[in-house]
Amino acid sequence: MDGGAPYNPRTVEEVFRDFKGRRAGLIKALTTDVEEFYQQCDPEKENLCLYGFPSEQWEVNLPAEEVPPELPEPALGINFARDGMQEKDWLSLVAVHSDVWLLSVAFYFGARFGFDKTDRKRLFNMINDLPTIFEVVTGTAKKQRSSEPQIKSAKAVQSKDEDEEGLEEEDEEEHGETLCGACGENYASDEFWICCDICEKWFHGKCVKITPARAEHIKQYKCPSCSNKRIRP
Secondary structure, eight states, rough: OOSOOOOOOSHHHHHHHHHHHHHHHHHHHHHHHHHHHHHHHOOSSSOEEEEEOOTTTTEEEEEEOSOOOOOOOOOOGGGGGGGGSSSSHHHHHHHHHHHHHHHHHHHHHHTTTTTOHHHHHHHHHHEEEEEEEEHHTTTTSSSSSSSSSSSSSOBBOOOGGGGGHHHHHHHHHHHHHHHHHOOBBBBTTTTTTTOOOOOOOOEEEETOOOHHHTTTOOOSSSOOHHHHHHOOO
C-alpha cells in the first residue's frame, strides 16, 4: 500500500529493521501526527486500518482486497470507535492493536523464511528490548525514578564539554532509560532533548522540530499531542 516494491526481509536483522521502521511510522501517527491521524479516522467512512511501513511512514486506508492478504492485516474499523470514547483511551486502544499487528508481521516473515527456535528467540528478544507502542503513547515506558530529572521544562538535555565527562556519565545514568515520546528511542547525552510541561514526556528536539536556540525562548513547552488536545465528545 505504500507504493513501493514488495519487500521480504529474510534474516533476523532484516525483519527487526522492518519492525522498527513500521513501529516508528505508527508511533508518529499516534504522537507527533496525532491531529492528522484523528482527522483521517472519520467514523462516517468505511472500515479503516492504520498501516505502518518500513520507511517509517504511516497511512490510514481500507484493508487489502486480496484474500488471503500478502501480509497480516491490522485491526479493522478503528475509525468507528473514535467518537465513542475519550481520545486518549481510543489512541491507547489503537496502540495495543498496532503492537499486535507488528508482532504478527514480524513472525509472519519468520515463519515464511523458516526461522528456527534460536532465530525466533533472538528476534523476540530484539523486539522486546524496545518499548511497545502502547507504552510510548501512554507514557508508561518512562523509567520510574525516585527523584525528578534535574533538567526540566524547556531546558534541553545537551551534550557536555570534554572537561565535564564525569557529569555526562552521571547524566547518562539518570536519563538512560528515558524514552522519546515521539519515536520511543532511548535517551543519549549527545542529542538535544526537551520536556513537555504538560504531560512531562521527553522528546528528541529533531522529532518535535525544536532547536536549542528556539528552546531558549520557550517559557512553557507543549508537545504536539498536548498542543492539539481539546475536549471531544
